[in-house]
Amino acid sequence: MSESPNTGSLILKLHCPDQVGIVAAVSGYLADAGYNIRRSYQFEDDETKTFFMRTTVDPQANSAIRPTLEAGFAAIAERFKMTWGLHDPTRKMRMLPLVSKFGHCLNDLLYRWRSGLLPIDIPAVVSNHREFEELAKWHGLPFHYLPVDKTNKAAQEAALIELMDQYKIDLVVLARYMQVLSPDLCERLRGRCINIHHSFLPSFKGAQPYSQAFNRGVKLIGATAHYVTPDLDEGQIIEQAVERVDHTFTVDQLAALGRDIESVVLARAVQFHAEHRVTINGHKTVVFW
Amino acid sequence: MSESPNTGSLILKLHCPDQVGIVAAVSGYLADAGYNIRRSYQFEDDETKTFFMRTTVDPQANSAIRPTLEAGFAAIAERFKMTWGLHDPTRKMRMLPLVSKFGHCLNDLLYRWRSGLLPIDIPAVVSNHREFEELAKWHGLPFHYLPVDKTNKAAQEAALIELMDQYKIDLVVLARYMQVLSPDLCERLRGRCINIHHSFLPSFKGAQPYSQAFNRGVKLIGATAHYVTPDLDEGQIIEQAVERVDHTFTVDQLAALGRDIESVVLARAVQFHAEHRVTINGHKTVVFW
């Protein structure tokens, strides 16, 4: 995984129906435009007959400028029916974290952001509670308190959408945000909203996964970062991890260990997404790292 | 985990309702009988108010002989309503493996047994197929072919029970034995029969777990060793492990990696059981290692 972009580097990410000649067309075009391939991944899904590609290129002395490159590539993309994007790795994604009463993921993301460890910008924090107002403000961030109950859900989500527009948000992260988004909002955020679920999905869907894990007597607990879809806890999995536990763990101790796993798994999923490594493939993801 | 028994070492395993003075009574008795505690674990389950203990003791110059020790301990056990056993760690458990058409777990257990890596004796191999007859015979073991279909299940299980009696079996291991045991047989083998399930339970219960894992797009796959109970795949979990996978794995490749996990997880569960480290605690296990 991971790369340090050189000056002028670009990331090309695409997928399309598989056929002969895709790589030749893409790499031929890039070479003709004076770009050198530093790293590249390709994958063909035998089930869906879809071809996935992510390529990092460096400009050379006489390279085409980016708009020219992009315009020229559009023709190739049309020919192969590609879904594609050309990304500047130094342009940070704008991420909006939503949090409720557990702040470990938020704290971790804010620390990584401030330390330059994630290619993201965080312009604000949103919560349905007031617990992390002080933390947000210490980081110099506006804190938007959007409480939600049965009666105001539509209005609260409308306010949320307005904030996303206002801050030009690329990615919404549910950092232990304990509210189910409406189907409409899930649709609107399709592929742009990541949730951290505090279990190793598909084990222990729904509420209280650490209590479920305790009652089942599992010997490992885990966490899952996934895209949000209208089917709760059924979104495409981006990253998972587990840690060993034993019979001496109480529910609280499972949750304490689980918090460390959640923070790391969510940070990795955000990194993969922000580095343009993830493509949704039906119910699954392709993650090039 | 793990210990190398000294000559004359004994393992005392017990559980009972919790109350003050259990350890004092047990350790006082052992000291009076001239036994030295080398290693000991205790655990009190706050939920069930049950106390669990496993102690390894070494005899000294003037120790009581084992029958005397055992007879004297019975009085303490009765006073505290203990379920208990005093075990000679050099006495190997007699284990009967049942296998169908996947032999990796069987091969692994036979290798560990022959190399002295597990405190077990394997007197025979049972299968509902003929695939591993040659392997059993090469190891010098009788191979019992007990085919099963809808019409002969009761008779087949009766034959199985007869073999268990004949070989004085302590532990039955379903080493990828692709048959569901009858509720009666499950009851009879309660706490003495270990199954390896080829998923990280409770994910992917039932048939074809690697296909289920493939379809769900998980990023880790695992295996679970558990005691067999009448509720399929709901038995008490003894050991679990996982390995990382990605989008490039086909179902076959998930299964190939899974086989390595299964072999190791099953071997560990057998080791824990054979070393008297496991106690069933309702739907869970206490594993002292």
Added chain:
Amino acid sequence: MSESPNTGSLILKLHCPDQVGIVAAVSGYLADAGYNIRRSYQFEDDETKTFFMRTTVDPQANSAIRPTLEAGFAAIAERFKMTWGLHDPTRKMRMLPLVSKFGHCLNDLLYRWRSGLLPIDIPAVVSNHREFEELAKWHGLPFHYLPVDKTNKAAQEAALIELMDQYKIDLVVLARYMQVLSPDLCERLRGRCINIHHSFLPSFKGAQPYSQAFNRGVKLIGATAHYVTPDLDEGQIIEQAVERVDHTFTVDQLAALGRDIESVVLARAVQFHAEHRVTINGHKTVVFW
């Protein structure tokens, strides 16, 4: 690992030359004093013939009060030549973090402290640089800037010792403090000072471990928390962990992943120490968890 103390619970930790009757004497005394054993670990080191024990006890209705319990136990301890301590698990250890220019471990420890996830109190932050003054102050903590160079090392350490006395520090944590402590200070802090080394020791001792790892082409990188001794990077290991890497990682990317490992490993080592789970055994540790 891990336990939630009940009201009045106490932790007894001891080690002594091995002989028959230690557990009987200890547990008999505890039972007579009206204390119930909730959890207990014992271990006899066959090499050094030393016996180690850690026991958590709960008082009952008619228990002896703690000073009485402690006074009575002193006699047993003397008889068996024990090194021992009786600890109140609700009394938090006072921890002083020392940091230089990498703040991930400090940030992690401060977050866990504020969230009540570690049984410690942090009364101040010390650094030989000014980078984390703002962070300390946001947490409401005094920040002590103690710069050090070749000419003032003795004076700087004297100031450090004064701070430890002033804040009644139980545990010093070198949270990526990039200075070697003098042998005298190491001696003074023996068993009370934990360092995080950014490699899987004994691989890559000394400076620039991630560069060393990069040059060697290892496929896993790790971190090690150990007690500080006058022999640099040779102190007793408390905890270690690793993560997988591959050929695409630059030194910076190894270091980025390494920071996550360091934070978790150091937090665990601090937890184990603060919960009285660790005993030094020559060049090694016994960690009951």
Added chain:
Amino acid sequence: MSESPNTGSLILKLHCPDQVGIVAAVSGYLADAGYNIRRSYQFEDDETKTFFMRTTVDPQANSAIRPTLEAGFAAIAERFKMTWGLHDPTRKMRMLPLVSKFGHCLNDLLYRWRSGLLPIDIPAVVSNHREFEELAKWHGLPFHYLPVDKTNKAAQEAALIELMDQYKIDLVVLARYMQVLSPDLCERLRGRCINIHHSFLPSFKGAQPYSQAFNRGVKLIGATAHYVTPDLDEGQIIEQAVERVDHTFTVDQLAALGRDIESVVLARAVQFHAEHRVTINGHKTVVFW
């Protein structure tokens, strides 16, 4: 990792000095020859300015036949100064295992070979001891007993080389072969000989690594598969793994757990090599999986 070859699939592996247009030239040529890219990996090493590529291609209806494809590619290879190979994934590498007195790795490799889990053929077994003669013969393999001592080392290695020629060996695997190969033999087998070292290198080089690990008190033990070079234990690392241990492990128990790690790590390294996933890059490896 991993792929199931389709009929007629080919694997192209290459590396060369980096420059613009490599991928374009390669993929353009493949497309013109009627081959479809199923999966491809590229990597540019910023240090050595070397470009690495591994591509799996499927023939289409009108594809060039393999000799034509290969001949045409030679011109491109020459132009870019490539080191390259075009491999048929259904052609199994011929592997010769060398073993001494520990047979767990040998047993594991033989099992995987017989079960079709590794893309290798094993035509014989070589050992400087007689312990595994019976095992080899049960698998229907010739067993070559080549004892070695100070006086006959040159002659023994000459006999070994003769066997490699006779069996047309592609890959030699030191499956716990406890002899150091002569520098000449190491040179001759450069890039074609894999050793399993029973520690997490660079920790615990040389003899008795489990004793070293025991004495250092590490909390994880590991194993390392690497290419054999004249510098003992300094060869290019292909794969590593670790498992957790604690203070209760004796040297023997570390070794027992270590055997499981060794078997898995060696099997993976053999798989990566046999699937043409590994390229040596100076002191390191590039492993595409």
